[in-house]
Amino acid sequence: MENRIERLCIESGVKMTGQRRIIARVLSEATDHPNVEELYRRAIAIDPRISIATVYRTVRLLEEKGILERRDFGEGRARYDPTDRGHHHHLIDVDTGKVIEFEDEEHEAVVKRIAERLGFTLVSQRLELFGRRVKAEAAREDQPRAEPPRAAARRPARPIPLARARRAPPPRGAGER
Amino acid sequence: MENRIERLCIESGVKMTGQRRIIARVLSEATDHPNVEELYRRAIAIDPRISIATVYRTVRLLEEKGILERRDFGEGRARYDPTDRGHHHHLIDVDTGKVIEFEDEEHEAVVKRIAERLGFTLVSQRLELFGRRVKAEAAREDQPRAEPPRAAARRPARPIPLARARRAPPPRGAGER
DNA sequence: TTAAGTGCAAAGCCTTTGCTGGGAC
DNA sequence: GTCCCAGCAAAGGCTTTGCACTTAA
Numbered sequence: 001m002e003n004r005i006e007r008l009c010i011e012s013g014v015k016m017t018g019q020r021r022i023i024a025r026v027l028s029e030a031t032d033h034p035n036v037e038e039l040y041r042r043a044i045a046i047d048p049r050i051s052i053a054t055v056y057r058t059v060r061l062l063e064e065k066g067i068l069e070r071r072d073f074g075e076g077r078a079r080y081d082p083t084d085r086g087h088h089h090h091l092i093d094v095d096t097g098k099v100i101e102f103e104d105e106e107h108e109a110v111v112k113r114i115a116e117r118l119g120f121t122l123v124s125q126r127l128e129l130f131g132r133r134v135k136a137e138a139a140r141e142d143q144p145r146a147e148p149p150r151a152a153a154r155r156p157a158r159p160i161p162l163a164r165a166r167r168a169p170p171p172r173g174a175g176e177r
Numbered sequence: 178m179e180n181r182i183e184r185l186c187i188e189s190g191v192k193m194t195g196q197r198r199i200i201a202r203v204l205s206e207a208t209d210h211p212n213v214e215e216l217y218r219r220a221i222a223i224d225p226r227i228s229i230a231t232v233y234r235t236v237r238l239l240e241e242k243g244i245l246e247r248r249d250f251g252e253g254r255a256r257y258d259p260t261d262r263g264h265h266h267h268l269i270d271v272d273t274g275k276v277i278e279f280e281d282e283e284h285e286a287v288v289k290r291i292a293e294r295l296g297f298t299l300v301s302q303r304l305e306l307f308g309r310r311v312k313a314e315a316a317r318e319d320q321p322r323a324e325p326p327r328a329a330a331r332r333p334a335r336p337i338p339l340a341r342a343r344r345a346p347p348p349r350g351a352g353e354r
Numbered sequence: 355t356t357a358a359g360t361g362c363a364a365a366g367c368c369t370t371t372g373c374t375g376g377g378a379c
Numbered sequence: 380g381t382c383c384c385a386g387c388a389a390a391g392g393c394t395t396t397g398c399a400c401t402t403a404a
Contacts, residue, residue: 017359027237036393051361058396059393074303079392094300104291111306114193115268117292118279120308123271126251127304129288131297192378194384213369228386233369254368 003028004084005067019043019050023058032080033071033090033099073099073128083131091129180205181261182244189242196220196227200235210256210267210276212246250276250305268306 004023009016026034026042034042040055059080062068071079073092088101107127115122129160183201193306203211206253211219217232226314237255248256250269256312263276293297338352 015358017403019360020244049361053297053362055358057359057396059394072251074249084274091297091299099296102291102295104287107287107391109282109289110281110287112282114279114284115306115308116311118277118308119311120266120268120270120306120310122306124307125305126307127288128302129292129297129299130303131292132265132293132336134293134296134298192383193376196385226385230370230387231389234371234384237370 005082008067008084009062014061014065015155017053018047018078022050023055027062027068027080027082030082033073033081035075035079036078037077047091062087073101073127089127089129091131094132096131123132182239182259184259185244186239186242189244190241191238195224196231199223199227200232204239204245204257204259206254207259210250210258212252212254212256214254216257249303266304266306268308271307271309 003021003025005027006016006021009024011102014020022043023039025046026039030042036052036055037058039096040050040052041052041058043055059068059070059078063070063080066083069081069083071081071090073079073090085101086103088103089107091100091102093100111125112122113128180198180202182196182204183193184199186197192198199220200216202223203285204218207219213229213232215238216231216236217227220227220232236245236247236255240247240257243260246258246260248258248267250256250267262278263280265280266279266284268279269275270277288302288304
């Protein structure tokens with residue numbers, strides 16, 4: 001059993017409580033990009049003595065420590081992505097909501113160049129691609145879908161609860177390379 | 178006096194009420210990316226007999242009609258961008274919150290290629306760059322800033338109020354080219 | 355020991371919506 | 380004349396927070 005996240009927490013000087021250890025474990029075992037509610041669900045499956053407020057406080061703390069990155073796939077809630085998985089972007093399947101990670105050096109070079117052309121040094125960036133799987137059998141695309149795509153993909157770019165600004169800008173997160 | 182947006186509304190078969198005309202005018206005159214509250218402020222300056230609920234309903238309608246695009250700069254609220262300004266992305270100055278529009282053919286080609294490499298056809302995308310102005314006098318960057326950057330830039334990728342999914346995914350908006 | 359974390363419930367913020375009266379076509 | 384729209388206020392959904400108790404170091 002690993003628990004990379006707990007290790008990172010300790011390295012960052014985060015006081016490890018029982019609840020945080022569980023959340024760290026859940027995060028370490030996750031291979032997807034869970035939102036708070038999902039993290040909470042997985043956490044209470046291990047130990048019910050944990051509240052969702054603690055999950056919110058913990059992801060926020062880990063985000064501030066640079067252990068987690070907050071992602072916004074336009075669903076109306078945040079998702080979290082451990083930074084130790086490395087720098088990457090996401091492609092969301094608009095029909096299934098499935099998220100695919102990728103990285104691309106050429107893209108990094110291009111955006112860096114764009115920023116410089118505009119007189120800026122790139123601090124960070126957000127890139128999400130939305131795509132549809134290429135299928136052999138050309139889909140009859142005009143026909144209305146009986147089953148609408150998953151919520152994840154259905155919600156478009158969505159606003160965001162204001163909430164008092166609290167920490168630094170995107171600068172820290174994804175982007176540098 | 179122009180009012181491009183009102184024209185677009187009529188072309189799209191949107192019933193023009195007094196309130197919508199005012200909002201259309203505000204949008205036509207805007208050169209920035211106002212959020213709902215800002216639109217509301219500008220609208221009531223012209224005619225106070227308008228409620229913020231109407232602004233919300235109107236931007237949503239215009240978004241569905243493809244006249245507006247919803248943007249999320251990670252501030253906790255949505256901003257709106259008339260689509261007739263053409264396809265573009267944004268670079269946000271992390272120190273001032275100022276938003277700069279840009280477009281780049283090379284980038285478009287790169288992301289299209291990325292999607293294809295992953296077995297997808299690109300439906301849309303979201304790209305935001307966060308950068309810091311390049312200054313002649315090399316800034317002493319470790320020194321803490323007396324004045325923190327504007328809220329706009331300070332808030333990182335932020336969650337998003339869930340709200341029942343309502344229309345199609347990002348597909349429609351920015352991205353295609 | 356003692357500062358920090360946790361639970362619970364209430365509050366906050368942006369956004370949506372039910373309902374009633376009003377207006378566009 | 381009808382169906383859609385606007386206002387208002389309440390509700391909704393995610394997230395934060397005040398307070399009293401518990402716990403890590």
